[in-house]
Amino acid sequence: MNEQSRRPRQQGKPYRRPKKDPVRVLAFDALRAVDERDAYANLVLPPLLRKAREKDDFDGRDAALATELVYGTLRRQGTYDAIIAACVDRPLREVDPPVLDVLSLGAHQLLGTRIPTHAAVSATVDLARVVLGDGRAKFVNAVLRKISRQDLDSWIEQVAPPYEDDAEDHLAVVHSHPRWIVSALWDSLGGGRAGIEDLLAADNERPEVTLVARPGRATADDILGALDAESALPGRWSPYAVRMSEGGEPGAVDAVREGRAGVQDEGSQLVAIALANAPLDGPDRAWLDGCAGPGGKAAMLAGLAAERGAVLLASEKQPHRAGLVAKALAGNPGPYQVIAADGTRPPWRSGTFDRVLMDVPCTGLGALRRRPEARWRRRPADLDGFAPLQRGLLRTALDSVRVGGVVGYATCSPHLAETRAVVDDVLKQQKGELLDARPLFPGVPALGDGPDVQLWPHLHGTDAMYLALIRRTG
Secondary structure: OOHHHHOOOOOOOOOOOOOOOHHHHHHHHHHHHHHHOOOOHHHHHHHHHHHHHOOOOOOHHHHHHHHHHHHHHHHOHHHHHHHHHOOOOOOHHHOOHHHHHHHHHHHHHHHHOOOOHHHHHHHHHHHHHHHOOHHHHHHHHHHHHHHOOOOHHHHHHHHOOOOOOOHHHHHHHHHOOOHHHHHHHHHHHOOOHHHHHHHHHHHOOOOOEEEEEOOOOOOHHHHHHHOOOOOEEEOOOOOOEEEEOOOOOHHHOHHHHOOOEEEOOHHHHHHHHHHHHOOOOOOOOEEEEOOOOOOHHHHHHHHHHHHOOOEEEEEEOOHHHHHHHHHHHOOOOOOEEEEEOOOOOOOOOOOOEEEEEEEOOOOOHHHOOOOOOHHHHOOOHHHHHHHHHHHHHHHHHHHHEEEEEEEEEEEOOOOHHHOHHHHHHHHOOOOEEEEOOHHHOOOOOOOOOOOOEEOOHHHHOOOOOEEEEEEEOO
């Protein structure tokens, strides 16, 4: 008689094999990739969804739920961490990361969706049994049952410090942003509590998918005419923009497949348009995009330059990104050139260009709606890492433009250390005057005191793009 047969059969419920839920397993796999490989959800999730759709049991509703679970969990990670920490008997850093991912997925279903409590707990415990094993699934079950006893507002009241005691820490927990980012955004935005709360809340909203009709190759009306009225709307500010309805698939749009249009935030479009329309003294024949990858702004500039008989040079340091730029520009109606070159050691001569766009590498704090995981990866020290590069690229831009020409310094970060501080420092050393960029954003409200422009998600529905326009004076 073997050991198993000598054991008395335990009374109670029979063992139930956990059901492998493809939606939640996919969401878990995506979160693990984000954590283990520093991957971005917007790059990891699409191939996982494509592979899952090849199976007959995974439909559009499943894809929508998986997407919500991944992005919702990442956006509210800070809030959920604070709640989970209140429900476990050890420091959160001692909880294995895969277990924490499962707990966060469960917390989001319980507190951030309309999934019934019983279903949320049951489905998450089944997921834990599949991906973690029965032992850790019991721990997951116990924690989720504690979380399920209160709603989100009640939990926040319990785990967030009062605003009056520590405003920044309160906002960090309530709106799921690291404290240092709350402080930095508040400094840049200015104003009182209402504005910063609106901004942080907007960072946690799902952004619209916005298309750009590439000048000379398509118009917004072309794209709108090819889509039904329920699936697309004109852009708010850019004449080239088309906003897709929730769930719209850009890849299903003919103009996108053919390269006549692309996916591009409306704020990014406005920056390119503003540089193209900036007042210029003298000729207007040669344009430069000095940090062109992955090619969205370059494609716009190439089309706008062609309409005026000008030529665009698109330069990108990384060869693979230069390849993306070349793909975006393919089919442009006018002449252009794409090169792989270091913008701080340019191969072109000083004073070559009439217009220069330098959209510099940055922390990306202006695009937290699209890349929610970035808020948990960035550190204040990253600013010091970007600072020399940003200043070096702006110095190159001012050297590359002729006297009387215009430079657009742009960044997808509202952090003052990456915006005005860079411009002020460089203009102490090189001759240039700031132009008022606000008139080049016609119809766009709440542009501040100028002369530079800072866009905001909560005010403009765009990423937090920054633009300073500088005319070289010597």
